Amino acid sequence: MLLAFCISFNLQAQKVVSLSGANSPQDDMNPVWIGDNTLLFTRAFHPDNIGGVTDPGDIWMTKKSESGQWQEAVHRADLSTDGYDFSLGLEDYLTLLVYHTGGKRFGIYQYSKFGTDWNFLRQVSMVGLEELSGQVTGRVGSGGNVIFLSGKGKDSKGNEDIYVSEKLGPIEWSKPVNIGASVNTIGQEMSPYYDNKSGELYFSSNMHEGAEGKDIFIAKRMGEGWNNWSKPELWQQISSPGSEVSITFINEEEVVWTSTQNSDGFADLLTFETVVPLEIPEEFVAAAPEPLAPLEKPAKPKKVSIVPIYPSSAVGFPEVKMVEEELEAEENPISWFVVDAKNKTMVPFSISYKLGDATISKNASDSLKLSELAASELKEVKISAEGYFPKSVLLSDIKTGEPTVVLMTKAESGSMILLENVNFKRGTAELEGEDTKASLTELAGFLLENPSMKLRIHGHTDSSGDPGLNKALSLDRAGSVRDFLIEQGVPFESLRISGWGGTRPTASNATETGRSKNRRVELEVER
Template identity: 25%
Template sequence: MALISLSLQAQNTQWASEVIEFSSQYMSTKYSANQVLGQPNSFPKGGDSKLSWSPKEEDGKLEFIKVKFDNPMPVQQVVVYENHYPGAVSAVYLYDENDKEYLAQEFKVKSTQRATRILEVNFPMTSYNVAAVKVEMVCKKVEGFNQIDAIAISNSTEKVEVKIEVAEGVVFDGELEKLGPGVNTDYAEQSPIISPDGLTMFFIRRNHPGNMGGVDDENEIWVSQLQNDGTWGIGYNIGPPLNNTSNNFVASVTPDGNSLLLGNAYNSDGTMSAGVSISKRNGTRWAYPKTQSIDQYVNNYNSVSFFMSNSGKYLIMAIEGNDSYGTMDLYVSLRTGEGKWSKPINFGKQINTAVDEFKPFLASDEKTLYFSSYGHPGYGSADIFITKRLDDTWTNWTKPKNLGSVINSDDWDAGYTIAAKGDYAYFNSAREGSSDIYRIKLPQALQPDPVVLISGRVFDHKTKLPIEATVYYEFLSDGSDAGIAHSNAETGEYKIVLPYGYTYGFRGYAKGYISVNQHLDLVEVSEYKEIETDLFLVPIEVGQVVRLNNIFFETGKATLKKESFPELNRVVELMEENPTMKLEIAGHTDNVGSETSNQQLSQSRAEAVVSYLVNNGVSGANRLIGTGYGERMPIADNDTDLGRQLNRRVEFKILNK
């Protein structure tokens, strides 16, 4: 997705890039001298801003700030953005590359009686390169905290225009739609979370009579289902144990719809405390949420946001940590085990500002991040932004871009969420007073990279009954973890979302069973797709046959490819866990070529698998038998490509448990 910076139209304009010295600052982060650097953050609205420089004392002594510019040049204009109680500027000075001082202009200090002012200081083109500028203020003559948002120099007297940096191609085909009465009421609706299949919405209702604690119950979780006509059905309270008389909200839902990430820790005595929890669906009911353990978790703020990636590997949070740049910063923790997460990693200065970044949403491609911010330049209150992760450090991001004036208003806009397909965006906004939930069809420029939604059921291979199982998926290139999901205990249904660019293996797991693995090549990027694939688990019983779907050989040879190793390593683990187990490894071919060559190839491939298993830890005499069956035992018609593909296989048969 291409993003473009719609920046300044004035010819050769520069913004202050470094603070050289200053008289005082209100705080070391918010309202600090460094907040004057770069483009304005509070304009065009202006007003008190933590992202501007404010002297320490209100109506105090003579204050000043001196700033540097990256590329010294002749100029004929300095622009000072006074965002709060303007009129205190008394003088502007220029400095050449040898730090020689020149007076640009002096001013009569008095209140402008306006909320903001853009002070344009024009003069003849300098004969020297301007490397720095100093602005002085006599604060005691203008009531209130006098703040400066930004300082610019220009080689032109033309008006310096600042435009909000908006993602390229933000042209919407349809109108912004306020959802109907099934979702929006006279009360506040916020924090929509759309399931990856796009069919279920979780949201909160504030102080609604239908909350468990009535109108005194601030936040409770409600649910709506997408109807056949494209509207959202009548919302219903999700009920206990997820709702109680405390603050309840859904932070994210897994692709299978069987797990919810919930704000706060649900304690065993029914009370709530700070933290985050996960509840798993047991049939049609939600289990009591289990608290997640985050290593060295600290939140010094009175609010929090969470989001768990579709893979279940990454937990994103908006908290005030000890290393935050302001109040709420965005962080990520990596899954280290069941219910366990690593120490949070700060996303860095490209994302986080001196004020709040919150309500993160990581798209199904696990690269495209949407979030709300008071700190990045916007249209008023909090706006929604888009950025892309550039590597696995989680600290390297593209510059955040505003989603534009259709989605963002001059009021509070947050809670952005989209389904895996990426066609519609949902968010909440207070643009009409009370907070409501809206949706809009997304242009291609704002859609994340396409993904594939895999769905199906997990079955017992012998009884054909559904099974509650954990679904693991991995990158076949190295066997590393790609994600985790869970099937429904009653129906066996599961769903996973796979980004393009990789070849995946995926399988169900349940105690007492052997997984029949599947694989899918998604190296070539295409469009959004939905694929149905059932998974089977074979009971560990004598006589059961398990096909090894993720075994790959060089064409016409018995040389194993590295993509086979994760599958074979699980067979090693199986035999280590069952030390008396004995297997026959059977090789099969299609009928292309001579019967003799096919027999030899199948025998060689079976023996190659046996050798790998022995060399990687399977011990004990005669526990493995390699047998080649050639083309003698087809399971499909050899007259089609698909049939021949099914007949070319390696499988094992349990001879002894």
């Protein structure tokens, strides 16, 4: 049986079609070819998912018939949870690796093939996996000895970066390592696919030269290390005005990819209608590898002067000596790179900070030096832009030798922001600390300046303890935030609340670091 839901269009005179039975009105993404005419992919928010219409992604399967038709997709409950699930691919012929986040499972797990079924085997160990946040994606490199992952880590250059982990043993993998600035930018790099035979890395980026939205780029490994790559080249053949996010190769002549082209913003799985030669670049230009060790600071300039050994009032010619003094290098003003977090365009902005009871405002063109701000004992400055949520930047996060990147979230329907400085007394819904009140007072001011905005406040906890109590606590905390904003003059009807307990983690609940990230309050713009 084949579904009628199908799209087609011409891409550079080559007809592109959806995978008929593999597509739905929901998001269909992360295609992974595992042989035996079988394609696995992740389907989000489908009513048949284990978590129902709120489930962010279960694994589904479609098979390609001998006639080349894609059969109706089948839900693989044996590979799915009520959280977000995606297949990383085959570690070997009988072992599939799957990433889970949400519920009681977080991490990468092995599943063993038994006939047509996949049986849960065990969790693998990868130190540092829990440090990756954001939209985590990835793939086992062909050969099964490396895993490429994308996510936002402590050393990410922007949003999601691409990392690599090497296999150390049957269930042990090395800590993910950032593959460097040749591939990773201040934007998003995600959905890596590595071909061990050719040394080519396929990935999605919205910041490399030529990108329109997100497009597929190709970089070639240029040496033994994982930080030595060619200059990424845009894969023109599958580029479209939509967003291309992930690919998989069926064979050397067939490819399937995810795109939002012609699907109302939802992701579809696409391929060429007929087999066409794949136009993959044959020549790659080497890019300079990122240094593995931090560069030494340049030596300070020195001033040489002649100083008399004896007092200058001495009779005759005094003895002299050469004296070297270090001169302080002149400090450059802070350089800002303020961009829209979604489309990475530059945003006009202003800067403000508080000195005592006074608020100091600066234009983007005004010269500010970090040493001057630090001397005023400031902790942070605020970046404001019309139509965007204001963003506080800690002085400790401001760069001195390079631009300081600030990603701004537009105040539009669907946008979500984390309230970073909102804290509660342990185990209660009572707001705690002056920083919390200051942060919410600032938010209230922004909402009063934008009276037409309607927000939903989402409360979250970690998964420790009773799920029912956690959900109640998360709802109460969202209510406390709403109550404070109302006290500042924000209309009650502009604010709605939700409590999710520990059902929507952003990090592992196995560590205190992960649990602290999961205890959070978020704001969603509803209109």
